[in-house]
Amino acid sequence: MDIILGYVTTILVFFFTYNIFTLGLNIQFGYTGILNFTVITFMAIGGYVAAVLAMPKAPAGSGIYYILGLNLPWPIAALGGVLAAGLLGYLIGQIALKRLRSDYLAIVTLATGTLLYGLIGNGTSIFDGWQGLFNVPQPFAGFRTWTPLGYSIFFTIVTAVIFVFLWLFANRIYKSPLGRVMRAVRDDQDVVEAFGKNTFKIRMTAMVLGSMYVGVGGVLTIAYITALSPAGWTTGETFVVWAALLVGGRGNNFGAIVGSFLVAVVFNEATRYLPQIPAHPNLIPDIRYVLIGLAVILSVYFRPQGVFPEKKNTFFEVPLGDNSKTIEEHLAGGLSKVGEQ
Amino acid sequence: MATISNDPSTQVNVALEVESLKKSFGGVAAVDGVSFSVEKGTITGLIGPNGAGKSTMVNLISGALKPDSGHIRLDGHEIGGLEPHQIGARGLIRTFQISREYPDMTVMENLIVSAANQGERLINVCFRPSVGKKRDRELVERALHTLVTFGLYPLRNEYARNLSGGQKRLLELSRAVMADPKVLLLDEPMAGVNPALIEKLGEHIVGLNKELGTTFVLVEHNLEIVEKICSKVIVVALGATLAVGTMAELRKNQAVVEAYLGGDVRERVGS
Amino acid sequence: MSLFFLTLGFGLVTASVLSLLSVGLSLQFGVTNFVNFAYGSYLSAGMLFTWTFSAKLHFPFVLATVCGVILTAILALIVNEVVFEPFAKRRKSIFYMLIVTFGLSLLLDSILQIFYGVGFDKFPIKQSAAIKIGPFDFTGVQLLIILVAVVSMVVIHLLLTRTSLGKKMRAMSDNPDLAKISGIDTKSVTRATWAISGALAGLGGVVLALNTVYFETTTGDSLLFVIFAAVILGGIGQTYGAMLGALVIGVVTEVSAVWVSSAYKTDVAFLILVIMLLVRPQGIIASQGKA
Numbered sequence: 001m002d003i004i005l006g007y008v009t010t011i012l013v014f015f016f017t018y019n020i021f022t023l024g025l026n027i028q029f030g031y032t033g034i035l036n037f038t039v040i041t042f043m044a045i046g047g048y049v050a051a052v053l054a055m056p057k058a059p060a061g062s063g064i065y066y067i068l069g070l071n072l073p074w075p076i077a078a079l080g081g082v083l084a085a086g087l088l089g090y091l092i093g094q095i096a097l098k099r100l101r102s103d104y105l106a107i108v109t110l111a112t113g114t115l116l117y118g119l120i121g122n123g124t125s126i127f128d129g130w131q132g133l134f135n136v137p138q139p140f141a142g143f144r145t146w147t148p149l150g151y152s153i154f155f156t157i158v159t160a161v162i163f164v165f166l167w168l169f170a171n172r173i174y175k176s177p178l179g180r181v182m183r184a185v186r187d188d189q190d191v192v193e194a195f196g197k198n199t200f201k202i203r204m205t206a207m208v209l210g211s212m213y214v215g216v217g218g219v220l221t222i223a224y225i226t227a228l229s230p231a232g233w234t235t236g237e238t239f240v241v242w243a244a245l246l247v248g249g250r251g252n253n254f255g256a257i258v259g260s261f262l263v264a265v266v267f268n269e270a271t272r273y274l275p276q277i278p279a280h281p282n283l284i285p286d287i288r289y290v291l292i293g294l295a296v297i298l299s300v301y302f303r304p305q306g307v308f309p310e311k312k313n314t315f316f317e318v319p320l321g322d323n324s325k326t327i328e329e330h331l332a333g334g335l336s337k338v339g340e341q
Numbered sequence: 342m343a344t345i346s347n348d349p350s351t352q353v354n355v356a357l358e359v360e361s362l363k364k365s366f367g368g369v370a371a372v373d374g375v376s377f378s379v380e381k382g383t384i385t386g387l388i389g390p391n392g393a394g395k396s397t398m399v400n401l402i403s404g405a406l407k408p409d410s411g412h413i414r415l416d417g418h419e420i421g422g423l424e425p426h427q428i429g430a431r432g433l434i435r436t437f438q439i440s441r442e443y444p445d446m447t448v449m450e451n452l453i454v455s456a457a458n459q460g461e462r463l464i465n466v467c468f469r470p471s472v473g474k475k476r477d478r479e480l481v482e483r484a485l486h487t488l489v490t491f492g493l494y495p496l497r498n499e500y501a502r503n504l505s506g507g508q509k510r511l512l513e514l515s516r517a518v519m520a521d522p523k524v525l526l527l528d529e530p531m532a533g534v535n536p537a538l539i540e541k542l543g544e545h546i547v548g549l550n551k552e553l554g555t556t557f558v559l560v561e562h563n564l565e566i567v568e569k570i571c572s573k574v575i576v577v578a579l580g581a582t583l584a585v586g587t588m589a590e591l592r593k594n595q596a597v598v599e600a601y602l603g604g605d606v607r608e609r610v611g612s
Numbered sequence: 613m614s615l616f617f618l619t620l621g622f623g624l625v626t627a628s629v630l631s632l633l634s635v636g637l638s639l640q641f642g643v644t645n646f647v648n649f650a651y652g653s654y655l656s657a658g659m660l661f662t663w664t665f666s667a668k669l670h671f672p673f674v675l676a677t678v679c680g681v682i683l684t685a686i687l688a689l690i691v692n693e694v695v696f697e698p699f700a701k702r703r704k705s706i707f708y709m710l711i712v713t714f715g716l717s718l719l720l721d722s723i724l725q726i727f728y729g730v731g732f733d734k735f736p737i738k739q740s741a742a743i744k745i746g747p748f749d750f751t752g753v754q755l756l757i758i759l760v761a762v763v764s765m766v767v768i769h770l771l772l773t774r775t776s777l778g779k780k781m782r783a784m785s786d787n788p789d790l791a792k793i794s795g796i797d798t799k800s801v802t803r804a805t806w807a808i809s810g811a812l813a814g815l816g817g818v819v820l821a822l823n824t825v826y827f828e829t830t831t832g833d834s835l836l837f838v839i840f841a842a843v844i845l846g847g848i849g850q851t852y853g854a855m856l857g858a859l860v861i862g863v864v865t866e867v868s869a870v871w872v873s874s875a876y877k878t879d880v881a882f883l884i885l886v887i888m889l890l891v892r893p894q895g896i897i898a899s900q901g902k903a
Contacts, residue, residue, distance in 0.1 A: 035707070035711070104889060106649070106714070108886075112882075114833075239714075239718045282725060293722060296715030301702075304708060
């Protein structure tokens with residue numbers, strides 16, 4: 001029973017964190033039309049920075065090297081990680097969001113991802129190179145004496161609460177005037193600009209917000225697994241998030257949940273149990289990526305709006321029942337007679 | 342040309358003033374010292390043969406391109422070289438030659454999102470959601486009025502991408518109205534529009550001009566509608582101002598007739 | 613000083629490799645007007661196909677290269693027919709085209725990995741002794757790379773200026789709508805462009821592998837943004853700009869090894885890309901309306 005529960009909690013944490021990545025990408029791409037081709041790098045930066053803030057100094061002579069090691073309490077470390085991810089988004093935005101075609105931003109995100117992957121891997125003194133960080137202290141581990149399962153359940157609840165909060169906030173942005181302008185930017189940036197709105201600022205807001213969302217996911221990931229190395233954030237993982245968003249439904253946060261569930265949980269977990277072929281240890285992951293790549297291409301071809309398309313937004317409407325008056329007469333009476341639908 | 346006056350008393354009435362504006366691409370001058378002024382509350386036409394530099398002028402005035410030299414003044418304030426959104430925020434709104442609606446938003450949303458000051462700030466999302474809601478109510482009311490005026494009310498909840506070409510033209514104009522512009526710069530609003538709708542669009546422009554006092558600059562190929570609704574017409578050719586006057590005056594102007602239409606003129610200028 | 617000339621020599625070789633790759637990418641962008649994020653996979657495919665012909669089937673190396681390059685061109689053609697053509701028909705926005713090429717890069721890379729595995733490999737050819745030319749020391753292979761690049765650039769130049777296909781490609785690059793109206797069969801020009809782009813990616817992949825000796829399936833992707841840097845530096849969609857960009861990026865990244873560790877030479881390319889985007893995003897040779 002404990003084994004099953006432990007498995008379920010792990011899957012749930014996995015599900016919620018991927019959901020948070022997908023929400024972040026939805027704010028960037030689904031709302032605002034920003035092509036971020038290195039989603040997973042923001043997860044890594046968020047996770048790494050939170051970890052080195054929470055970890056004590058690397059013991060001398062251990063062959064382990066990393067920066068900072070401030071031994072800070074987790075809430076502060078987590079905040080640091082999220083802000084670092086946001087800062088990376090801000091820097092990329094400064095380079096590529098100023099009135100350039102969307103191709104350029106895509107190129108810069110991809111280039112940044114490749115660059116940081118190499119820098120972090122080869123630069124052994126930053127986050128311990130290819131070996132990666134491990135033995136990251138778990139948040140609230142000293143809070144009380146936990147059983148392993150008890151801690152897993154506690155962590156799952158924390159993750160769930162954070163996810164629900166972020167989901168509600170993403171919805172609130174969507175429905176707000178800001179979200180409306182973001183969607184207009186997605187549909188035609190030049191027109192929004194001509195209407196007197198600073199589209200750079202709007203896109204930058206979405207870029208940084210989305211990056212911070214992904215950063216939250218990264219912090220949760222490293223806090224739960226207590227380790228992270230470059231092998232854990234290869235380019236392929238970015239596609240998993242893209243596939244989840246595109247399958248679920250761009251611009252629709254509910255779709256993002258369904259997509260995350262289908263791609264990151266059902267598909268990922270199902271392929272994990274395929275029999276390994278000893279001569280080809282990489283065959284299964286490769287086939288998995290072939291299918292993810294196909295999912296991205298096919299969903300764009302057949303159903304670019306996803307399984308759950310963006311919902312149509314209607315506003316306050318004149319009550320339909322009252323046919324005795326024309327719309328002009330209704331309007332003459334002002335909005336007092338106009339109800340919300 | 343003579344209408345550009347340095348007399349300060351007439352400057353007060355000038356909404357948009359362009360002075361010695363120049364822009365060249367790779368050594369070729371597209372706009373070569375054009376000057377004109379647009380009086381407040383008028384509908385002014387801007388015409389010229391293909392390649393006269395009209396599109397470049399629109400892009401310069403709206404900030405999409407940066408001028409090499411010269412001045413553009415809106416209400417007496419220099420706007421040349423500003424970013425497009427700064428110019429838009431100062432009250433000069435432009436439309437585009439090809440209809441550019443927000444395809445994946447409804448007609449209603451297309452209008453509401455075009456208004457200024459919607460409270461579209463992150464801080465409002467976090468802490469003051471009521472700011473947006475209150476403003477939204479005002480905007481919805483205005484948008485409904487506008488949609489009724491333009492006959493788009495039945496389509497209010499339709500995605501803009503599903504509209505016909507003519508409906509998209511009406512949407513563009515009604516969207517521009519929502520922004521409360523001081524000057525509305527229409528870049529070939531009648532392009533690809535059927536004669537009946539041209540008539541209708543023309544009526545809307547005149548109506549808005551009368552009711553709201555909006556200043557219109559109409560960059561247009563269709564001289565018939567220009568003659569009908571514009572009180573003053575500026576002719577540009579080779580990137581410079583060729584003549585200014587009413588359509589009737591211009592038709593008598595031999596220079597305009599030749600430069601604008603080449604050889605057999607009279608039948609095309611229409612009389 | 614000798615270190616300077618040594619790295620400058622390397623720079624010329626790297627520039628030669630990059631020129632093939634960046635011209636291939638830029639030509640295709642000019643005609644189709646979208647960035648191909650799967651270009652790195654074509655590059656990898658070229659080197660791996662050639663490896664199969666030479667190391668497995670024991671073809672003479674030149675013949676193996678010809679076969680590998682042709683096969684890559686065919687791959688590019690097939691991808692265009694199966695993936696891009698249907699999308700173009702549906703008039704998908706540039707957004708979605710980019711996502712599709714991005715997804716395609718994962719798809720092609722994974723397929724290549726299934727067949728070729730993840731390890732390093734090298735071509736079965738001997739390294740030759742250094743030859744001294746002026747202040748430079750070049751190996752025979754390096755000289756061959758430079759020769760291949762120079763000949764290819766001349767061929768591309770002649771193609772663009774002397775042949776009707778080249779003129780049509782330039783017309784489409786300048787103004788696709790006008791090209792269509794003036795009766796150019798844009799579909800077949802697009803096809804030809806993909807074949808040329810694929811061939812250049814394949815050839816570039818082979819000379820890259822010759823230059824670095826060892827390669828793996830992901831080599832193409834790790835070089836992708838260096839190619840982008842060269843293309844953007846020259847002005848995206850500009851063929852001669854791409855040549856110029858390749859020369860600058862190739863030489864600067866290699867010569868930078870005089871001052872910074874050569875492990876960071878791709879980072880130097882990134883730095884150039886960033887500075888370029890901040891200062892002159894339209895590239896050295898600007899094309900109207902494409903920035």
